Structure formats: C-alpha cells, structure tokens
Amino acid sequence: MTMGTQSDRLIDEQVQRFHRDGFLNAGMVLSEAEVLELGDALAAVIAKGPDGFAGVEPHPVLFHDMAATRDGEGNVVSENPNYQIVNIWQCAEPFRRLLWHPLVIRAISQLTGFTDLQIWHDQVQYKPAKTGGSTPWHQDAPLWPSIEPMTPVSAWIPLDNADVDNGCMWMVPGSHLWGNQMEFLGSAAAYLKTRDAFANLPAFTPPADAPIQSVTAQPCPVKRGEVHFHHSLTWHGSPFNQSDRPRQAVAIHYMTSEAIFTGRDHVMRQFIDLQVGQRMLDAGAYFPVVCRENEPVTVA
Ligand SMILES: O=C(O)CCC(=O)C(=O)O
DSSP, X not given: OOSSSSSSSOOHHHHHHHXXXXXXXXXEOSOHHHHHHHHHHHHHHHHHOTTOSOTTSOOOSEEEETTOEEOTTSOEEOSSOOEEEETGGGTOHHHHHHTTOHHHHHHXXXXXXXXXXXXXXXXXXXXXXXXXXXXXXXXXXXXXXXXXXXXXXXXXXXXXXXXXXXXXXXXXXXXXXXXXXXXXXXXXXXXXXXXXXXHOOOOOOOOTTOSOXXXXXXXXXXXXXXXXXXXXXXXEEXXXXXXXXXXXXXXXXXXXXXXXXXXXXXXXXXXXXXXXXXXXXXSOTTSOEEEETTEEOOXX
C-alpha cells in the first residue's frame, strides 16, 4: 500500500491535499489476486444481468443501465450503456469483505476526522469497451437526501486501469467548498458527448471566500487496485469509454457518526426504519458499522 511513508496511514501532506482539492489518489490497496477475485464476482453478477436474479436469491438493491431510454414504442434503447449496480455487497462476498478494508477505513477516518464510520451504500459503475456511456457532472451528497449533513467521503477503486481513454473520473479541485451546486451542474449535462466537451464546463463563479477560485476539470487516472477518495460535494463525473477496454469500478460511500435520517427519499430509504432525526448508527444491518472508536471493525 502506498498511502504514506507509514504503511497503513495517510501522511499529513495527503490529508492536506484532500482538504484543499476535495479528492486524493492514495495508491494501491488491493493485491492482484484481490482485484481478480472482485473482477470474477462482478463478471458473475453482470452475466446474470438486471433481471437474472431469482425472487429469494440475494441481489443488488439496484442494477440498471443509467443511460437507457425508451423509444416511441416503449422499447428500451441504449447505444451507450453505463451499468450501475448498487449494493453489490449484498450478493457478492468479495465486495462485502471489501467494505471492511482496514487501510481504506483508516484513511476515511483520517479524511473525515471521525472515529466511527458506517457504510451508506456501494455502487459499481461499468462502462463496456467502445460503447460505455458517461456519468454526468454531479455532487454526491445532494443525491442522498435521506441523510444529513453533506459530509461523507467515498472510496473509489477501479478493477480495470481507468484513464482518459476508457472514462476515468474527472474532478474539479476545490469544488467541495462551493456548496450545493447541483442546479448549475444539471445545466452542464449537455457537455458530455465527447471528452473535450466534458472537460469544457460552462462558466461558473465560485463563492468569493472559497480558497480555490478557478474552475478546472481535471482527469483522475487510477490504476486497478488503487483507491481514489472524494468528498461528497466535490464536482465529478466520467465521460464515454472511447477505448477497446472495459472500465469497471466500485465506489464505497461511507457515513460518519454525525449522519442522521431526514425522512427524504433515496433507493436505500426502504431499508431505514428510523424516526426523522435519529442517528443512522441505529439504522441496522444494511448499513454496517466498519470503524468504532478509531479502530476498523473486523469483517462481520
Ligand atoms: O464510476 C464513475 O465513473 C462515477 C462514480 C461516482 O460518481 C461516485 O463514486 O460518486
């Protein structure tokens, strides 16, 4: 693991860079064998497809092509599929074990400053070779209205080398300190057709007191098995896969112990049986606790 000079912790310079930019590539956290095991598990889920899970069989919470639309006759059309699989951990053991990765959890604890951490949900995004579609510019936290405050940090681990050709994520440094800008980012959706257009965000003026004042879309190549962290308000997205290689990656979205339930909707809302205002730490088994009092919990 190349997280810092110490083997299992980020160094101060990495933590500072994360706070400045809102994202950080912290280096390798998986062995080649682990990458292959996760890849096989993902291939098995993809081979079943969104409709391939029998009624009582463990299945992901959501499995769909984010880019699919319907034609005039109601047929599903998707020239540029981008498959999203939410909570693959519920049906694939290697992904379940990954939630408890101690190095990743220690880093999330350092980056958030919280000693107790919990899983919100995971999600795979799979862009097939040559055709894989884009993920529009967005911020995560506004898409998660069931929980507050908007402070979580995510770990993103590709299972294929992710680069500008096959649709690595792009981030805007400093944008995590510009507030909720989803309305503006929605207007940027038309800028997704090509990589150059993706990089060319419309004009935006950051808040005057924000440390970073320039709006720069930066590609973030990440090697398979490395971890890339991003704050839940960092502007990010990923363009088309223009290569002859697939682009598969899993994001794990973590909550800190300050997360409370708002009552608002999200695909994970169905698993929350709490009163509004109660802490998510009491939400139960679908939201595993992975760090207690600064120590990663061992795999459940
Ligand atoms: O995998 C991608 O390209 C996008 C993932 C993403 O938006 C996220 O992890 O928040």
